[in-house]
Amino acid sequence: MSIPDFLEFGSKLTNLEKTRNFNVFGDYSLDPFRNLVDSHGWRTRKKERLRISVVGTNGKGSVSHFLAVSFSNLGYKTGLYTSPHLFDPKERIRLSPNFNPVNEEDLKEISNILFTQGTAEELSFLSWFEWFTLGAFVLFEKRDIAVQVYEAGLGGRLDATKLADPDILVICAIGEDHKAVLGNTKEAILREKLGIVTERTKIVFALEPKPSLLKILKEFCSEKNLELFLYPSLPEGRSYLDHNREYVKFIVHRLEEIISKNKIGIERTENVVTEPLPLPPGRLEIISDSPFIVFDPAHNPDAIGVTLASLSSAFPGKRFSVLAGFLPDKEGESMAEKLLDYTKTQKSNLYFLDSKEFKLPEGYGSYSIPPEKLSGILKTSEQEEAILVLGSFRLYSYIKT
Template sequence: MNYQETVDYLYQQLPMFTRVGASALKADLHNTLELCKQLGDPQHKFKSIHVAGTNGKGSTSHMLAAIFQQAGYKTGLYTSPHLLDFRERIRINGEMMSKEFVVEFVKQIQPTIEQLAPSFFELTVAMAFEYFALEQVDIAIIEVGLGGRLDSTNVITPELSVITNISYDHMHILGNTLPEIAGEKAGIIKANVPVVISETQPEIQSVFIDKAAFLGAPIHFADREWLLQESEFSQGHLSLGVQHTHSGDMKRFHTDLTGQYQMKNIMGVLSAVKVLQQAGWELPEQTVFTALAHVKKLTGLRGRWEIISHDPLTIFDVGHNEAGVTEIVQQLKHMVYRHLHIVTGFVKDKEVRKVLPLFPAAATYYFCKAQLPRAMDQQELAEMAHESGLRGHAYESVQQAFQAAKQQAHKDDLVLVCGSFFVVAEVM
């Protein structure tokens, strides 16, 4: 098989959560452990940082990767899902793995695939671990796919665990309350391995404190270690001034990640860096500042309040759940525009009825359906949105919706594409 045939084989043969939903998930780590065993347990051959959370884990992973990369370490990065190219999931120093590696890996492990019938995610995790081990990375930043406790990535023993925001998402899998969801995310906390919690949430902090205490894991709440003293948002960047609560040290820096919601993630990253410095990693302060100013360039991060064009101002954001949409709406309050156009679509298993009322009523909506089985029908979405006071039309495809928004938008308007990774991917 050539590269395209190999990727098609993976999509068609292996159950894929992003396409079919919960039926692709396995209720234990058996397949991942078996795949890794067949490969000689590559997950134990490199150092790692494990990042979980409902929102912010992707941005946090990319920021940490940028910092290690800028500091001169050979840095692996595993994230999901991808936007345009399957290989975006597995990178070293910002470069996607080679097509040749994908072909050879699948060819080598195909008998095991036929025998085990792993999920798409289980296989890609094993692929990432094998790639990082073969390439002898100094460290790999590993983003959890879903949850934590039973996530395929949870077979590593990292240098540090990081848990970002916890909010309602995938409740049919992770639980119906925030403490239940937090309990699943807390599953990445390991014995004697430090853990950073990016955001203190009073209703669930005890979940993390108790789990960390039980395992003897030092715990750090980032927003208790850093105080935001100043912030300035412009269309191109975010400037921050933060003060360390114990030392009183003031740090000012810029980042090319433009969403204001990144402030919470950045504090988690700063606390993570402090823990890692104390553990002996050489991450000089100036290196950290330089890396945060060039995260997109260093790592290839896309789709987080990403400004695509200015005439009209067009922004892509992959925010897709209650907390993500809340942050998007908060960000909109800082924007200057004549009228707002929102292109959006969701997958069926999201709490869409809870999310839609969060959107601004004073906007024109373009409802669409991404090309995957999990996607919600655009007509159904439009009817649901109308019940929440949102006005707009349904379109057969994401591209039709986006073209309609661009045609109707005045040069001083704002066009926002959000609601799903897959909607943003299809527009890209």
Template sequence: MHPSINDALEDWLAYIESIHPSEIELGLQRVSAVAQKLLSKNEYKPTVFTVAGTNGKGTTTAALSALACEAGLETGWYSSPHLFEFNERIRINGKPVSNQRIVEALYAIEIGRGDISLSYFEYTTLAALWLFDQAKLKVWVLEVGLGGRLDAVNIVDADVAVITTIGIDHEAFLGSDINVIGYEKAGICRPEKPVVLGSANLPQGLHDEVASRSAIEYRFGDQHGVKEAIVFWQGGQIDAGQIRIPHDNAASACQAFYLSGIQLSTDAIQHALEGIQMPGRMQKVNWQGHEIIVDVGHNPHAGAYIAKQLGSQKVNVLLGMLADKDVHGFVQALAPVSKQMHAVSLAVPRGLSAQELVARTDYPFESTFDSMAQAIRELIQTMPDTPLFIGGSFYTVCDALTFLEK
């Protein structure tokens, strides 16, 4: 029996998690059938940005949402996963939607789906689309959860697609062939519509699929990119100095926004991008006089970005990771900036114990911890003059920030 419209969001989330064997089931047939019942048909047409990629999706969608809001447009932003509260996944005009509105959406989907089976991610994606549709928002910013071609988000046609980066992640679903992964990501492209590429280092399989779909490709470094301290795109350029999100992502978002035809001055774009703060992305916290840096990155590509951001700075590294991630690759990417490496157990589904994490790599770990609180306290005491980096998972960063903020 499903919860009622008067039940708590937590009850609904537990319910949709329990009725399907997996959180994610790739394929569009089932979710499309339900969407046909629930969403408007040709009544209005929002401008849709769809963003796929291995890393950088969250910050790129944040930038697109901020630009649309700066332009004064009613904007929906769907992203995943969340850091603290589920509501972070579904935002209207930059603000998380209330629990009650999400419950109303989930209730509508539950009644409308009939006997069609939906995964957790399909429910939550439909909830976002239903809320955006009900509010008749002018702009929809949609982040692909996994892959692209068969992801639930792809039931909506993108006016402008963005593909940020391509790396190895979610191997159980996408495999380890970089060209096949590129093919899957390119599935969000539409004929004669633009696709903005967020990296100059993308596999040929992606370019081939973009061409086969007759999409219009805008390559990073040509029409948009970063040069010295300047973010540029076809519509102009701005100073990158005070922009706290990755500048490659900022450039891609500006190019995508320009191609949508929505008008915004460069001063307004500068203001919108400088106002973005992304919790858990190279976030620095001063805790009892000690510098702690957290980042949600969890694959080798993200690890290389983190190491680049840290530069010559050597840090004490504390990692907690999920079982389906490339632990060895992530650890190796962080090795150049690590003074010491430590592991902490992650007490969530698919979470590795600290001992299991260490066993996944041949890198010498200094110590293991059962809890985040214990790890932070001891590492700060033993190496008080060395910054502490904490990462490996959204769950790890959530645990760390929750403890630090207390």
């Protein structure tokens, strides 16, 4: 019998990122996925590993990227699992030292493991996200990856990456997003994110949150006997990428101290390099120099605010117009208000992409443009110095093609 293609098989599974039907989480349980994975030993550690879970509302993609590259530079074989992707789902699974997306041969290797040890029938109940998470589990173990970084998807308690059984939890900024699933307050959302902790988890790193969240965090760590390390939250006027890079340096320095004391017995098998940490793709990324176009995936009110505040330090002297596109389940009106305030201050233009995929914020019809006029908007006029594109990862393919 031929081995099914990894991507083709995955395309037939339920993909919540496309359907946006997050109501299914009302009855969701990790137990079926856990039982399947454990029945085949697909998350079993063949030797000691350092598995790091990265959770939060904003910044976890860049923090995951910086963590993976940092450990690779220190000489550890490192794997990185992230979501969502910008262009190609293969971007979600990456291996050191270059962290290029997995290739077709890698996917064939994953499929051979899964369909030789398991069956299509028992794998077919998985969701698309579970399928890719499982792919990362088996490839990282097959390739003897010492440091494994898993960016959580929607939450924590019910996130498929919880089955990595993280040794370390890294918490990024907590904001209000997916409230129907995670809770209506930041306090509720933090508790949901903390649910990714398992019995293996020993250390928590966190950006110091506001007092009400800090109280929850400290009480949780005390109850679970977890060591807590705090790092200052993002200061006003600083690029969030610069701050996240420094946050990761803080984390890696502490973990190196722990590893050197043989409290974590992972092997350093690669060459140590001293190259600076490259920026992650799709985060304050310069898409074009002429016209000057910057992309960022900010897609909730807090993230929008942080991205706008980062522009002056990341791109000094630039005046930005804004092009945004919001998915239907997002708080479009709240985000649109922030963008309107910004562009009024900048005396620049504001545009919202209006299509079947992207929902126009209520009351902002006069700022809408149809997709067929997108290329014209991106060709900025002589008076406009730059355009910031944000609101969804999906917009990346619109402006790169």
